[in-house]
Amino acid sequence: MLVRDVTEVRRRDRALVTKDATIREIHHRVKNNLQTVAALLRLQARRVETPSAKAALEESVRRVASIALVHETLSMSSDEAVEFDGIVDRVAAAAAEVGTTASKVAMRRKGTFGVLPAEMATSLVMVLNELLINAVEHGFPEIDGVGAVGEVVVSAHRQRKELHVTVVDNGTGLPEAFDAERSGRLGLQIVRALVTGELSGTIELRARPEGGTEAVLALPLTKR
Structure with missing residues (x-):
């Protein structure tokens, strides 16, 4: 007869279950x-009459909501990682509604982000939220009551230990002499700070030869 004391093992199992919960x-x-x-x-945005203040509050709403999406997914996960594709799809759908009623922009995702650690997912969802909204607002403006019809594509693939992400639109493209590093837009400043800081990656904004804008991100999947 072989007797084994598993009291400590059971205690650790219960502790892990409690920790996860x-x-x-x-x-x-x-x-x-x-x-x-x-x-x-x-609610505050609805009470504000100044257009610039109203727009700033609405942008803040979208930023906070995008972070909430990550925590919502984590609350249903058994570990500190999330399936990111569903989050991207929801953020893209919300961004598509930002455009004017006359502008119709279709959102599409190519490839898969896979499972990402919570810390990376929180920063990346904010980056994508800013890039997608920027593409809709500035790439497809309403001119004389006539809206543009366009498409924004988010692509993702893993190469070795890096995640490569591109956000491409077929809109009006970048302004002449545009410099992303000197841009005064808060959204782009947030993007650059998160990509180069929290995510330890790189980003390049460039005009496409066939028209439109392309944002290219290279993000390490392991901390440097």
């Missing part, structure tokens, strides 16, 4: 708090 609950509460903040900002 606690982490999921934290993400759930963070998601709820972020959604509350977004709702308050949305």
Whole structure:
């Protein structure tokens, strides 16, 4: 007869289950708090009459909501990682609604992001949110009541230990003498800060020969 004491093993198993449940609950509460903040900002935006202030509040709502999406997914996950494709699709769908009623922009995703760690997902979803909204707002403006019909494509593929992401649109393209590093747009400043800082990656914004704009990101999948 062989007798084995598994008390310690069982205790560790229970501790792990409790820890996982606690982490999921934290993400759930963070998601709820972020959604509350977004709702308050949305209410404030409705009461503001100054167009620039109203637009700034609406942009803040979208930024907070995109982060809440990550925490919502994490609250249903058993570990600190998320399937990112679904998050990108939801952010893209929300960005498509930002354009004017006369402008029709289709969003499409090519390839797969796969599973990403929570820390990377939180920063990347903000980057993509800014790039997609920027493409819709500036790539397909409403001119004399006539809206542009266009497409924005988000592509992703993994190459060795890097995630390569491109956001391409067939809109009006970049202004002449455009310099992304000196741009005063808050959205692009957020993108550059997150990509080069939190994500330790690189980004390039360039005009496409056939028309439109292309944002190219190279992000390490492991910390440098």
